[in-house]
Amino acid sequence: MPSHEGPPEHTPGHTPNDSSPDGHPNGTATRQKRLRPAVVISVLAVLAVLASLMLFLRPTTSGDAAASPAPSASATPAPSSAKAVPSPTKDPFYKQLGPPAGSPLEPVAPQQVNVSADPVGTTLNKSTAGLSLEATDLGDPALTADNASMVALLKQMDQPFLRFGGRAVDRRFFWTSSGESLPETYRGDKAHVPRAVGPADLARVAALLKAADAKVTITVDLGHYDPARAADLVKHATEIFGDRLLSVTVGNEPNGYAADGVRPPSYNVADYLKELQAYAAAIYAVAPDLPISGPGTYDETWWQPFIDVKLPQRKILTFHYYALFSCDGSTPTSSPVMGNLMNANMHQRNIEYLNEALRAGNAAGIETWLPETGASTCPGSNEITKTHASALWAADYSLNAAQLGIAKLAFHSSLLTCAGGPPMSAICNGGPYLKPDGELSARANFFGIAMVSQLEGGKFLKTISTGGGLATSYALQNADGSTTVVLVNENDPEKAAQTAVTLDLPGKARTGTMSQLTGPSYASQDGTAIDGDKSGPVPLADRATVEGFKPGSATQTFKLTAGTVTVLNYTY
Incomplete structure (x- = not known):
């Protein structure tokens, strides 16, 4: 970004010149708060959650094991059947903002993100x-x-x-x-x-x-x-x-x-x-x-x-x-x-x-x-x-x-x-x-x-991501054994449809919460918000549950709005 002064220099690292006035004094325009994600739990959603919970509590079969492979020895162990899995109905589901009204909604290829239990070798502190x-x-x-x-x-x-x-x-x-x-x-x-x-x-x-x-x-x-x-x-x-x-x-x-x-x-x-x-x-x-x-x-x-x-x-x-x-x-x-x-x-x-x-x-x-x-x-x-x-x-x-x-x-x-x-x-x-x-x-x-x-910090984990258009993914193993996944979706929020994401975790998730940065368009100069507000993310303990969260599953599926940065936290 521009520094305070200096002649133009056509080199990647030059400290730039910003002594010329911007010419756009609307930078101090009042920032309006958006509503935080609402609690949206319909009868159908409740039935879906109860059904997924019943499936989790039944004995595991070889077919289930094939669908959700066991984590490696270095991964966080999946919960035992003796532990009660908290019902996500106790918490609000995160309600994403959809694309702006009238958007062309160009389709985006589904994104597959596989998070390994193996560390990259670097950390976020x-x-x-x-x-x-x-x-x-x-x-x-x-x-x-x-x-x-x-x-x-x-x-x-x-x-x-x-x-x-x-x-x-x-x-x-x-x-x-x-x-x-x-x-x-x-x-x-x-x-x-x-x-x-x-x-x-x-x-x-x-x-x-x-x-x-x-x-x-x-x-x-x-x-x-x-x-x-x-x-x-x-x-x-x-x-x-x-x-x-x-x-x-x-x-x-x-x-x-x-x-x-x-x-x-x-x-x-x-x-x-x-x-x-x-x-x-x-x-x-x-x-x-x-x-x-x-x-x-x-x-x-x-x-x-x-x-x-x-x-x-x-x-x-x-x-x-x-x-x-x-x-x-x-x-x-x-x-x-x-x-x-x-x-x-x-x-x-x-x-x-x-x-x-x-x-x-x-x-x-x-x-x-x-x-x-x-x-x-x-x-x-x-x-x-x-x-x-x-x-x-x-x-x-x-x-x-x-x-x-x-x-x-x-x-x-x-x-x-x-x-x-x-x-x-x-x-x-x-x-x-x-x-x-x-x-x-x-x-x-x-x-x-x-x-x-605002991320908790931890060891970067290896990820493999395919599809998703203009998107990147990162994962961290936190000190408490939880996993943080960050999905940066840079698809055009005015044009791109939501991306269907399939996320494979290194363990069977007990809880899954979400925080998201949003904006109405690439060019928007005052529309960026985090969790609907002009401030940092909602504290981790207060975050809403990912819509469609499947308790006890290592595979999670959901959709993401274009032009967002989404932070997902999973415990096991």
Whole structure:
């Protein structure tokens, strides 16, 4: 998504320019709540449930065993006949929204999803997903524990992390622990104001992190070479943030310094590594246990030199990546248009690029993070900004990255106003352009991130999925033995009929509940909701039962509306 500034750069990881006003001030339009799923239990439904329950309680025959094969030894065991299976009639059934009235309802091939008991080898942890902000935002008074709207948004992401960096850190961010005035050489504009940040600002942000149960990673200024000042910032950050501080990065996208005028045209990776070592030594003297993450570039040729350089502290490989970067259309398949975002090739091309970074990090035995990312690097509005399609993409992208092995990823965002601010930001501020009122709200892509962030976390399980049109599937084995299945249905909600899904689980399910992200169309800019509301998912314990749930069966069948992200939880 767009960052706050920077010349267009036709490369997958470039930090984008969003200094141009959006031009669509309706970003703060009042969001109306939808009704939550209703309890729909007709006489026929009750009879069907009783019939399925009677079938479950009868003795198992060889025919039944053939229809529902026993799980492998590593799977969660099926319930014994001595246990009473709870009747789903005690809980409401989840009632999905159907396609919009008058939709053509193009048929979608049935989807078959087989969930194995075998792990992929990667895990989804809390604090995997987060938001990336500019370093100058550390000085923004909106980031306070007293700001209920900001606390609520972070809680909807359930233990996220905030990354402070962006282009501002090397150009407009001045750290001082002694109250120095902002140097006159630090310049910006009305939308990108230079800021001096001090210990009081860190303390305010630390209180927010505690209130929202969030973590943080910071970036120090390399544009103005000053290892001692950077170490002073890290010293105070370590003392104030404590164990909520995850890492420090030296500079933001140093591979672009020469082109952007931050450093002389001759500045190269060798210069960066020499300066990095000086910074690392100064930081190690005050915070020896804090990892250095880097190089934080959009040029993969800088990854291996960072891995190979000798530093006294532990390293984390970081890189930046924006999927659709061709702002002028010179690379048609990478232009920010709906046909590229909602495309089967998008999922695969993300896999290929993320795997390049993972191969380098895994070979070195270090974690790989993606602390600045988004769907598009292009400034201003285009046909994918602020849309429900971006929410579907964000959910699939987050799960795809985590399943591959990316330990953390953060979507670049802004505290500027919804009116006129960066349109691909996941959050934005209320009030007229450049006059924020401190009331933070979420855009559509935020809900896609929140849908993933609210997952319990666990080991990814191998899945095989066929059919379903434009759809992907993920599965997790949770710590309590339950299974979570996430089905991302990116079929066009204005055109596609519901998809008939057959799901084979690694055990016989006792209960099955559901939560769902929905939207009326790809282009809808204010229609994305989770469980009918503009907030995070309904708590797991309160979720409704999947319609058509079959107690005691390893095979579940149901239909899914197009343009949805569905989270299913099964106990055994």
